[in-house]
Amino acid sequence: MERQSTYRTKQKARILAYFEENPHRHITAAELIQALSQNGTPIGAATVYRQLERLEQNGLLRRYTADERGSACWQYGGEEAKAGTCHSHFHLKCTECGILIHLDCTHLAELTGHVRTDHGFAIAPERTTFYGICSQCSQSDTDSPKAERNSI
Amino acid sequence: MERQSTYRTKQKARILAYFEENPHRHITAAELIQALSQNGTPIGAATVYRQLERLEQNGLLRRYTADERGSACWQYGGEEAKAGTCHSHFHLKCTECGILIHLDCTHLAELTGHVRTDHGFAIAPERTTFYGICSQCSQSDTDSPKAERNSI
């Protein structure tokens, strides 16, 4: 099989701990670097990126492109990701306020089946993000359209 | 309303012409810069990016993050985008070979209705890309997994 990481270093443990403490957040490399530097010895950016890549390959993290511009972000997948039990889990990202909504819905599970059966394409829900406008923003569309809510 | 671009310059015309000649392709800034430099006087990167941003705001182009890494890309929206008649049009992007499939399917149109009705979220199909594995790659998964097909 693939090569697992062999050494157990403090840096790896701290990075993984941060994801475990924020299991539902999408975390950019920049946030990780900043958060860890405030909470102990700073960790070099190169190490962070290398660990993120390795943790992703080991199935502990998932990489997203939820950001419309530039930066990638990662989320803790943990045992779920290993067991592969999260296949009907999609994300909705509001392009207005930036909120990220986790959606677990049988309708979407059917969708992946339909696309696979009729279009021969195996969707990876955990890598797929829907963009659009959330209910809160569509209600208050005349108010302050750039409310900048946090991604959860 | 918003400010439309006022001047008609050669650069803008050439950029728009390139998108009109490739109405179904997703085009990166780098490709645009290279293509236009081979076909007449080169256009500065800054101008390209500024025009892309303006054309997107005017509704003539759509911006995507179809690439998993780094670069954004744009597609000609044209009159369709203005009239807003392309709402059931999704994209499937194969993470294996990189091919981009355009999918127009009533199933997906129903999906957007369901998510809007039951989850209060208005999906923007033209900004949403599904990631997964295409039929060709899932068949030849034991062969050469990194075939690098072109995005169309």
Next chain:
DNA sequence: TTGCGTGCAAAGGTTTTGCATGGCA
């Protein structure tokens, strides 16, 4: 002791910005 993981710095690529010049209206 072995060699993987880290840190630092430098490089790489994409996108943005400042400023003087050019060109459309």
Next chain:
DNA sequence: TGCCATGCAAAACCTTTGCACGCAA
């Protein structure tokens, strides 16, 4: 003529890579 758009260069960003050192096993 007025002012927007362009071009060039430099900067800003995110991410990767090279290399020597430190640390886990």
